Amino acid sequence: MLSTISINNYRSVRDLSFSLEQLNLITGANSSGKSNLYRALKLLSETAQHGVVNSLAAEGGLSSAFWAGPENFSQAMYTDEQPVQGIASKTVKRLKLGFATEHLSYAISLGLPIPSHSAFVLDPEIKHEAIWYGERYRPSTILAERKGPLLRIKDKSKWQVISQHVHSSVSLFDQINNPAIAPDIFLLREFIRSWRFYGDFRTDQNAPSRQPQIGTRTPVLHHEGNNLAAALQTIREQGDEQMLDTTIEDAFPRSRLEISRLDDGRFGIHFHQYGLLRPLSGAELSDGTLRFLLWIAVLLSPSPPPLMVLNEPETSLHPDLFPALARLIIQASKRTQVWVISHSHELIESIETLVPHSRIQLEKRLGETLITSQNQLNIPPWSWPDHR
Ligand SMILES: Nc1ncnc2c1ncn2[C@@H]1O[C@H](COP(=O)(O)OP(=O)(O)OP(=O)(O)O)[C@@H](O)[C@H]1O
Numbered sequence: 001m002l003s004t005i006s007i008n009n010y011r012s013v014r015d016l017s018f019s020l021e022q023l024n025l026i027t028g029a030n031s032s033g034k035s036n037l038y039r040a041l042k043l044l045s046e047t048a049q050h051g052v053v054n055s056l057a058a059e060g061g062l063s064s065a066f067w068a069g070p071e072n073f074s075q076a077m078y079t080d081e082q083p084v085q086g087i088a089s090k091t092v093k094r095l096k097l098g099f100a101t102e103h104l105s106y107a108i109s110l111g112l113p114i115p116s117h118s119a120f121v122l123d124p125e126i127k128h129e130a131i132w133y134g135e136r137y138r139p140s141t142i143l144a145e146r147k148g149p150l151l152r153i154k155d156k157s158k159w160q161v162i163s164q165h166v167h168s169s170v171s172l173f174d175q176i177n178n179p180a181i182a183p184d185i186f187l188l189r190e191f192i193r194s195w196r197f198y199g200d201f202r203t204d205q206n207a208p209s210r211q212p213q214i215g216t217r218t219p220v221l222h223h224e225g226n227n228l229a230a231a232l233q234t235i236r237e238q239g240d241e242q243m244l245d246t247t248i249e250d251a252f253p254r255s256r257l258e259i260s261r262l263d264d265g266r267f268g269i270h271f272h273q274y275g276l277l278r279p280l281s282g283a284e285l286s287d288g289t290l291r292f293l294l295w296i297a298v299l300l301s302p303s304p305p306p307l308m309v310l311n312e313p314e315t316s317l318h319p320d321l322f323p324a325l326a327r328l329i330i331q332a333s334k335r336t337q338v339w340v341i342s343h344s345h346e347l348i349e350s351i352e353t354l355v356p357h358s359r360i361q362l363e364k365r366l367g368e369t370l371i372t373s374q375n376q377l378n379i380p381p382w383s384w385p386d387h388r
C-alpha cells in the first residue's frame with residue numbers, strides 16, 4: 001500500500017507530500033489541482049512502463065509541466081504587502097515525483113534536456129532515480145540509484161554498476177527487470193505497473209463498452225472499459241454475485257442485468273428495465289447507466305489491483321445513485337487501496353456517512369495547490385534523494 005506521495009514542481013503543485021490510507025477522498029473546488037494530482041500519480045505509474053518521458057512530451061514538455069510560480073513564497077506575498085516575484089535560484093529546476101510504501105520507496109527527478117542536435121526538444125531527461133528500503137530515505141537504505149547515465153544497485157553494502165550508458169529517456173525499471181538479478185526491484189515494478197486509473201471512460205455511441213466483445217475471463221476491467229460485459233460475467237462467476245445484483249437493484253429498482261453470449265463467442269449486455277418488454281443492449285443504455293455499470297465492474301473486481309484511482313466517478317451520474325456508488329467504493333477499499341478524486345460534495349458525503357473518514361481537501365493559494373488541513377505537524381516525513 002502507498003503510504004506517502006510527494007510531488008515537487010508539477011503544474012499547480014509546488015511542493016506537496018501527503019499520507020495515504022486505504023481509502024482516500026480527494027476533493028476541492030474547480031481548478032484546485034485534483035486532476036494535477038491524478039496526472040502526477042499517473043506519471044509515476046508510467047515510470048514502470050516506458051512512458052514517463054513520452055507522457056510529459058505529450059503534455060507540452062517540461063517547460064509547460066513545471067510549476068509556473070516562484071520557488072518560494074514569502075509571508076509578505078501572502079498578505080499582499082509584496083508582489084509575487086521570483087528570485088534568482090541557485091538550484092536547477094527539477095520535476096520530482098516519489099512515493100513510499102512500508103517496504104520500498106521510489107523517487108524520480110526529471111529536468112530539461114541539455115541543448116543538443118536532437119530534434120526531440122520536448123522530451124525531458126530522467127536525471128535521477130532511487131529506490132530505498134522503508135519509507136524514509138537515508139543514504140544507508142538505498143537499494144538502487146541512477147545518476148544520469150550511471151545505474152547501480154547495492155548488494156550487501158557493495159555497489160554493482162549495471163550500466164554507465166542508460167539513455168535519458170529510459171527509467172531504471174526498464175533497465176533492471178530481471179527477477180533473478182534484483183527481485184525486489186522487479187516486484188516494485190510489477191506493483192507500479194498494476195495500478196489502475198479509471199475515469200476516462202468513453203460513453204459515445206461507438207464506445208467499446210457499448211459493443212459486444214469477445215468474452216474472455218476478465219478479473220480487472222480495462223481502463224477504457226473495453227471488456228465490460230466479460231468483466232461483469234467474471235464477477236458473476238468468480239466474484240461477489242450477490243453484491244452485483246443488490247447494487248443493480250439498489251440503483252435501478254426492479255431492473256436486472258444479464259450477460260448474453262452470442263454464437264460467435266462475443267458477450268453483450270442485456271439490461272432488463274422494469275416496464276419494458278425486451279432487454280436493452282449496451283448500445284441503448286443511457287450514459288449514466290453505462291457509467292454506473294462500468295463502476296460496478298471496476299469496484300467489484302474479483303482480484304482487484306493493489307491501487308485503484310477513480311477520477312471524478314460522479315460524472316454523468318444522478319445524485320440518487322451516489323449512495324449505491326459509495327457502498328461499492330467502501331466495499332472495494334476493504335480489499336485494495338482506493339483514491340477517489342471528486343468535486344462532488346454529495347458523493348464525498350455519501351461515503352463519509354457510511355464510514356467516518358478524513359478527506360484530503362485541496363485549495364489554491366497564490367496559484368499553488370495546498371491541502372487545507374495540512375500543517376507542520378501532520379506533513380509526512382519525506383526527503384528527496386536528489387538534492388540538486
Ligand atoms: N505549469 C503550471 N503551473 C502552475 N499552475 C498550473 C500549471 N499548469 C496548470 N496549472 C493550473 O492548475 C489548475 C488546474 O488544476 P486541475 O486541472 O488539477 O484542477 P481540478 O481541481 O481538477 O479542477 P476541475 O474541478 O475544474 O477539474 C489551473 O488553475 C491551472 O491554472
Ligand SMILES: [Mg+2]
Nearest residue numbers: 031034035036
Ligand atoms: Mg479536474
